[in-house]
Amino acid sequence: xxxxxxxxxxxxxxxxxxxxxxxxxxxxxxxxxxxxxxxxxxxxxxxxxxxxxxxxxxxxxxxxxxxxxxxxxxxxxxxxxxxxxxxxxxxxxxxxxxxxxxxxxxxxxxxxxxxxxxxxxxxxxxxxxxxxxxxxxxxxxxxxxxxxxxxxxxxxxxxxxxxxxxxxxxxxxxxxxxxxxxxxxxxxxxxxxxxxxxxxxxxxxxxxxxxxxxxxxxxx
Amino acid sequence: xxxxxxxxxxxxxxxxxxxxxxxxxxxxxxxxxxxxxxxxxxxxxxxxxxxxxxxxxxxxxxxxxxxxxxxxxxxxxxxxxxxxxxxxxxxxxxxxxxxxxxxxxxxxxxxxxxxxxxxxxxxxxxxxxxxxxxxxxxxxxxxxxxxxxxxxxxxxxxxxxxxxxxxxxxxxxxxxxxxxxxxxxxxxxxxxxxxxxxxxxxxxxxxxxxxxxxxxxxxxxxxxxxxxxxxxxxxxxxxxxxxxxxxxxxxxxxxxxxxxxxxxxxxxxxxxxxxxxxxxxxxxxxxxxxxxxxxxxxxxxxxxxxxxxxxxxxxxxxxxxxxxxxxxxxxxxxxxxxxxxxxxxxxxxxxxxxxxxxxxxxxxxxxxxxxxxxxxxxxxxxxxxxxxxxxxxxxxxxxxxxxxxxxxxxxxxxxxxxxxxxxxxxxxxxxxxxx
Ligand SMILES: Cc1cc2nc3c(=O)[nH]c(=O)nc-3n(C[C@H](O)[C@H](O)[C@H](O)COP(=O)(O)OP(=O)(O)OC[C@H]3O[C@@H](n4cnc5c(N)ncnc54)[C@H](O)[C@@H]3O)c2cc1C
Ligand code: SF4
Ligand code: SF4
Numbered sequence: 142x143x144x145x146x147x148x149x150x151x152x153x154x155x156x157x158x159x160x161x162x163x164x165x166x167x168x169x170x171x172x173x174x175x176x177x178x179x180x181x182x183x184x185x186x187x188x189x190x191x192x193x194x195x196x197x198x199x200x201x202x203x204x205x206x207x208x209x210x211x212x213x214x215x216x217x218x219x220x221x222x223x224x225x226x227x228x229x230x231x232x233x234x235x236x237x238x239x240x241x242x243x244x245x246x247x248x249x250x251x252x253x254x255x256x257x258x259x260x261x262x263x264x265x266x267x268x269x270x271x272x273x274x275x276x277x278x279x280x281x282x283x284x285x286x287x288x289x290x291x292x293x294x295x296x297x298x299x300x301x302x303x304x305x306x307x308x309x310x311x312x313x314x315x316x317x318x319x320x321x322x323x324x325x326x327x328x329x330x331x332x333x334x335x336x337x338x339x340x341x342x343x344x345x346x347x348x349x350x351x352x353x354x355x356x357x358x359x360x361x
Numbered sequence: 362x363x364x365x366x367x368x369x370x371x372x373x374x375x376x377x378x379x380x381x382x383x384x385x386x387x388x389x390x391x392x393x394x395x396x397x398x399x400x401x402x403x404x405x406x407x408x409x410x411x412x413x414x415x416x417x418x419x420x421x422x423x424x425x426x427x428x429x430x431x432x433x434x435x436x437x438x439x440x441x442x443x444x445x446x447x448x449x450x451x452x453x454x455x456x457x458x459x460x461x462x463x464x465x466x467x468x469x470x471x472x473x474x475x476x477x478x479x480x481x482x483x484x485x486x487x488x489x490x491x492x493x494x495x496x497x498x499x500x501x502x503x504x505x506x507x508x509x510x511x512x513x514x515x516x517x518x519x520x521x522x523x524x525x526x527x528x529x530x531x532x533x534x535x536x537x538x539x540x541x542x543x544x545x546x547x548x549x550x551x552x553x554x555x556x557x558x559x560x561x562x563x564x565x566x567x568x569x570x571x572x573x574x575x576x577x578x579x580x581x582x583x584x585x586x587x588x589x590x591x592x593x594x595x596x597x598x599x600x601x602x603x604x605x606x607x608x609x610x611x612x613x614x615x616x617x618x619x620x621x622x623x624x625x626x627x628x629x630x631x632x633x634x635x636x637x638x639x640x641x642x643x644x645x646x647x648x649x650x651x652x653x654x655x656x657x658x659x660x661x662x663x664x665x666x667x668x669x670x671x672x673x674x675x676x677x678x679x680x681x682x683x684x685x686x687x688x689x690x691x692x693x694x695x696x697x698x699x700x701x702x703x704x705x706x707x708x709x710x711x712x713x714x715x716x717x718x719x720x721x722x723x724x725x726x727x728x729x730x731x732x733x734x735x736x737x738x739x740x741x742x743x744x745x746x747x748x749x750x751x752x753x754x755x756x757x758x759x760x761x762x763x764x765x766x767x768x769x770x771x772x773x774x775x776x777x778x779x780x781x782x783x784x785x786x787x788x789x790x791x792x793x794x795x796x
Contacts, residue, residue: 181617183657188686188701189567194709202707233567233686235618 163212170350172246176238180204186230186240196220200230200240203247216251222263224248265292277328278335282318284326365439365544367396369455369786372779373548374398375446378406379765380757381554382428383772384779388552389437391780396546398444398460403506404429406556407758408765410489412586415635415764416668422505424765429507442508444544449551449733453752454786458546464539466513466523471534473501473509477526485514490584493591493599499526504589513537549786550752550779553732553744554772557723557758560615560622567687568611568719574600575697576688578614578721579632586639596643598716600695605716606649608640609699611685612656616722624741627762629720630660634672636718641677653679653714655699681710688717723762729755752782 159166167174180201187199198206198220206215224244231240248264251257257264269288274280286309291298302309312318319326329335367373370393374385377399385397403409404425411421432438441462448459467477477499484495489503498514511534517523518537527535559580562570570576575598588594598605610633616626637652644650659680661669672678686701697717702709729738729745737747743762744755755761756775757768 181657182704183613183684184682184702184704185684185686187704187707188683188709193702199702199707201702201704232620235613235620235684237619 161210163210163215164208166212167207167247167250171243171250173239173242174246176236176243177204177207179236179238181236183235185233185235186238189229189233190224191227191229192223192225196223200244203244204238213256215247216254216256217258219258219261221245221247221251222258222261262292275336275339276332277326278332279326279328281322281326281328282312283320283322286318287323365396365441365546367394367547369547369549370394370783371396371546371548372550372552372776372783373456373458373546374552374554374756376400376406376554376556376757376759377404377440377442378554378556378757378768379408379424379428380556380759380768380772380775381406381552382425382432383769384552384554384756384776385438386428386431386435387773387776388780389435390431391776393437393780393783395438396548397438397440398446399440399442400445400555401502402442402465402510402512403502403508404432404440404442405505405507407580409503409505410491410580410584412583412639413635415631416665418635418638425505425507432507440508441544443512447543449753453782454549454789456548456551456752458548458551460544460546462542462544464515464541465510466515466518466537466539467511467534468536468539469510469534470532471510471530472532473511474531475501475511476529476531477511477513477535480525480529481517481522483514483517483520483522485516487591490591491578491581493581493584498522549783550754552754552756552772552775552779553727553759554756554775555725555727555759557762558726560722560724562614562719562721564621565615565719568614568685568717569688569690570719573688573690573697573717574598575605575690575695575715576717576719578719579610579629579636580721582636582639582718583632586643596639596716598695603695603715604644606640606644606651607713607715608650608652609697609712609714609717610636610652610654610720611688611699611717612654612659612720613684614719614721617657622722622724622741624722624739624743624762625660626722627660627662628764629722630656631665631668631764633718633720634659634661634669637672637675637678641675648677651677651679653681653712655681655683655685655701657682657684681712683710723758725759727759746778752779754778 167177182201184201187193187201190199193199198218203215203220221244224241226241228241234240266289273285290301309318313320372388372393372395374381374395374397377397385395389395408421409425414421443463443465444460446458447461450457478497481497481499483498485498486492487494487496498517499511501511523537527537559578562578568576584590585592585596586594596605612630615621633654640650640652659669681703682705683701683703685699689698691698696713699712725742728742729736736750736753737745739745744760754775756772757763760771763771
């Protein structure tokens with residue numbers, strides 16, 4: 142497939158290109174995906190993950206599943222969304238795979254394809270965070286907290302807000318949280334320009350990956 | 362030492378482990394003059410520190426004994442112990458090698474009666490037993506040491522105990538005036554056989570070798586089995602001297618790891634399989650003792666596969682396909698707890714063991730980059746056969762991670778290369794005389 146800007150492939154070609162070759166698809170489209178083939182299945186990453194028992198498929202298993210072509214099972218899984226970026230696996234991997242980055246790369250790819258598990262809390266938080274910061278160029282802590290706490294409904298939101306009140310107050314005292322953020326939030330100067338840059342960056346990335354028009358990409 | 366006679370038809374062998382010995386003897390038995398240098402006070406290298414040899418499980422002493430007999434019988438080999446190369450000048454067919462010899466303070470008169478050790482109380486680290494204990498500062502390196510000659514540690518010199526040792530020796534063997542010596546040796550070819558050293562286990566941070574007493578290395582485990590070793594031949598764990606009956610072996614400890622040694626050390630799978638048989642030897646066939654081998658994959662080469670099958674059939678030996686993620690200590694009793702995931706089925710485990718043995722990786726004791734200002738080696742520092750290395754040939758574990766059998770093969774090959782070089786020198790000189 143041509144990766145030129147002018148000629149976007151018709152929707153079916155991308156799927157066709159990677160038919161039965163999910164590893165190739167990952168190598169081409171997932172951040173650091175070209176490392177997946179280097180894994181020797183030693184298991185040290187899975188054993189080192191502090192949240193490992195909460196994962197349905199720990200990293201080493203995900204890598205094997207990618208090679209085995211289990212596209213749907215991998216991309217629809219919520220496993221890679223469990224990664225907290227503790228880097229335990231990276232420092233121990235005997236093949237020096239950038240495992241943490243691959244986990245985020247997989248999550249991001251699944252999200253962009255629109256097949257990531259919709260209710261996954263990490264995905265939802267990431268989305269809220271991104272929208273928040275991309276809007277003004279500076280995080281609006283108050284809005285972010287509120288959106289996060291009320292993500293799972295009103296009652297839960299109140300409970301969480303109450304629970305975290307101490308922390309909120311401490312952040313306020315140290316100037317980390319603006320109590321008037323709901324009404325006026327001071328973003329960066331020229332936030333519009335930042336958005337233009339982000340849009341352009343997205344465009345370039347899509348083009349490089351042959352994404353964009355090739356497959357159904359949904360942002361949320 | 363001034364009586365060392367060498368010419369550019371002499372072959373210099375550096376390191377008198379099984380490889381250096383083999384190379385030296387093969388060359389000498391082909392009629393060549395050989396000088397054999399050994400850094401330690403006794404020859405035999407790491408093999409002399411093994412309890413048993415795989416695959417036949419015989420004692421290493423017999424293999425070494427044959428070589429010592431060949432050595433004694435051959436006047437063409439000149440052995441110099443406590444000697445190290447400090448510089449190499451010249452090129453293939455015409456090297457001048459500078460050698461530094463440390464003083465032994467004991468001369469050829471020594472009968473190894475041990476009277477000197479009896480009057481000395483000062484102790485030093487027991488390097489033969491990987492510092493698991495101490496020895497008197499007047500000592501024989503180990504029971505089967507060749508030469509069978511005591512030595513005094515330099516730290517003793519100048520003390521009243523040194524004088525006492527000298528006084529008690531009936532054979533006038535102790536010479537407290539011995540000095541460091543420098544030698545220049547001519548040689549046509551050099552066989553570099555300085556062997557290997559265990560990787561520094563403390564660097565494998567997650568396994569806690571430097572933090573937990575009951576995490577030891579495979580080389581230390583080997584010493585425990587020796588009747589004359591630090592535990593008197595019993596598998597007693599360091600923390601409390603309790604018998605170790607539930608032993609974990611962690612494979613690839615340092616090997617096959619870009620953060621440590623990139624290469625497969627090749628012998629450690631076989632070493633752990635061998636060591637798992639020590640349990641039956643120690644506790645009997647019907648005991649409750651068991652070994653658990655944690656591995657990425659078991660790499661036993663060609664005919665060793667039979668050995669592997671035999672161990673697999675032993676129900677006291679368990680195989681867990683997993684690179685252990687971390688080791689922690691149960692502070693209440695000193696047990697070690699291994700954490701990881703069994704990749705056959707992705708089962709998470711936290712297994713308790715009495716003792717954890719790290720199947721430690723091999724690295725060259727002198728990397729190629731440190732020889733003669735740097736000769737060609739691979740990414741791990743093992744010497745490669747390369748025309749740019751002139752007539753410096755790697756042998757045994759200086760050239761690769763090898764078991765004894767393959768080390769001896771490699772040494773024989775190195776001897777052949779060296780012989781070819783000095784033969785060329787001899788022919789050239791003959792032609793010159795003829796002209
Ligand atoms: C735990 C363990 C168990 C093993 N068990 C077995 C087994 O059962 N069977 C088997 O076949 N193999 C076994 N091996 C492998 C075996 O130890 C090696 O194959 C063997 O030691 C190789 O001999 P070598 O002469 O090449 O090196 P070495 O044994 O290391 O000898 C090198 C010699 O060179 C000397 N030297 C070092 N530096 C210098 C210097 N700068 N100048 C002069 N001299 C120097 C050293 O003092 C030493 O005498 C085992 C290895 C390990 C780690
Ligand atoms: S630690 Fe590295 S080599 Fe081992 S299973 Fe994980 S990714 Fe693969
Ligand atoms: S021989 Fe076995 S334990 Fe040693 S490095 Fe190779 S695979 Fe690992």
